[in-house]
Amino acid sequence: MIYAYAALKLGIPFANGAPNLTVDIPALIELSKQTKTPIAGKDFKTGQTLMKTIVAPGLHARVLGVSGWFSTNILGNRDGKVLDDPENFKTKEVSKLSVLDEIFQPESNPTLYGDMYHKVRINYYPPRGDNKESWDNIDIFGWMGYPMQIKINFFVQRFNFSRTNCFGSCFVYGFG
Numbered sequence: 487m488i489y490a491y492a493a494l495k496l497g498i499p500f501a502n503g504a505p506n507l508t509v510d511i512p513a514l515i516e517l518s519k520q521t522k523t524p525i526a527g528k529d530f531k532t533g534q535t536l537m538k539t540i541v542a543p544g545l546h547a548r549v550l551g552v553s554g555w556f557s558t559n560i561l562g563n564r565d566g567k568v569l570d571d572p573e574n575f576k577t578k579e580v581s582k583l584s585v586l587d588e589i590f591q592p593e594s595n596p597t598l599y600g601d602m603y604h605k606v607r608i609n610y611y612p613p614r615g616d617n618k619e620s621w622d623n624i625d626i627f628g629w630m631g632y633p634m635q636i637k638i639n640f641f642v643q644r645f646n647f648s649r650t651n652c653f654g655s656c657f658v659y660g661f662g
Contacts (some may be wrong), residue, residue, distance in 0.1 A: 487508055487511075489507075490509050490525070491514065491517070492522070493516065494517045494518050494523050495521070495523055496522065496524070497521050497522075497523050498527050499525070500524075500526075501525075501526045501527040502525070502526070502527040502528060502586075503527055503567050504528075505635075506538075507528075510528075516627035525528065528581075529553065532570070533618055533619075533620035534557040534558065534559050534606070534620040534640075535582055535641065535644060535655040536640070537557070537585060537620060537622050537638050537640055538557065538588070538589075538622075541622075541624070541636070541638070542585070542586055542589040542590065545624075545626060547567075548552075548591055550589065550598070550626050550627070550628050551598035551599065551626060551628070551631075552586075552598070552599055552602045552624065552625070552627075552631075552638045553601065553602060553625045553626070553627060554602060554604070554605075554621070554623075554625040555586060555622045555624050556604075556605045556622070556624060557607070557620065557621065557622045557623075558607035558608065558609055558620070558621050559607075559618060559620045560609050560611050560618070560619040560620070561608065561609070561610060562610070562611050562612045562614030562615045562616070562617065563614075563615065563639075564586060564618050566608065566609070566611065567610050568634070569608040570608065570609065570610035573659075575608055578608065579606055582606040583604055586599075587603055590602070615654045617641065617642065618641070618642040619639065619641045619642070620638070620639075620642065621637075621638070621639055621640075622636070622638040622640075623635065623636075623637055624636040624637075624638075635637075
């Protein structure tokens with residue numbers, strides 16, 4: 487929050503690339519209005535959430551059903567160690583679980599997505615270091631219920647906050 491405050495105080499736009507509430511407090515929102523400085527972002531999605539927001543719309547567009555989606559991030563740095571604790575993981579889990587519901591809308595498509603099992607994990611694995619890896623296993627079904635699987639292994643080398651923001655900035659600037 488201190489970086490957000492400093493940026494807003496100086497009139498520098500602030501984009502939050504982490505999945506937290508850094509600028510979602512009334513004081514910083516008010517400071518943003520006073521300085522006429524834009525604030526944006528909650529998560530630049532560089533792992534399992536990125537894969538979900540790429541793959542799920544394609545499955546939905548092709549009217550392919552999903553019976554299960556298991557995804558995990560493997561982190562070896564302090565982020566992984568902190569998020570390995572179930573209490574610290576709760577907020578992140580809620581945001582990660584909501585992504586597929588927003589895309590698939592199971593209440594509107596109960597035959598395709600109503601019984602979907604969705605599991606999200608973050609695992610601490612010290613040998614991974616600052617690298618970040620996400621694994622997804624997606625159980626889908628097509629015409630006449632024919633079962634299929636998609637497996638994704640996505641790797642980001644030397645993952646750290648500044649590189650995540652750099653990666654995410656491509657999306658911010660590309661659409662801004």
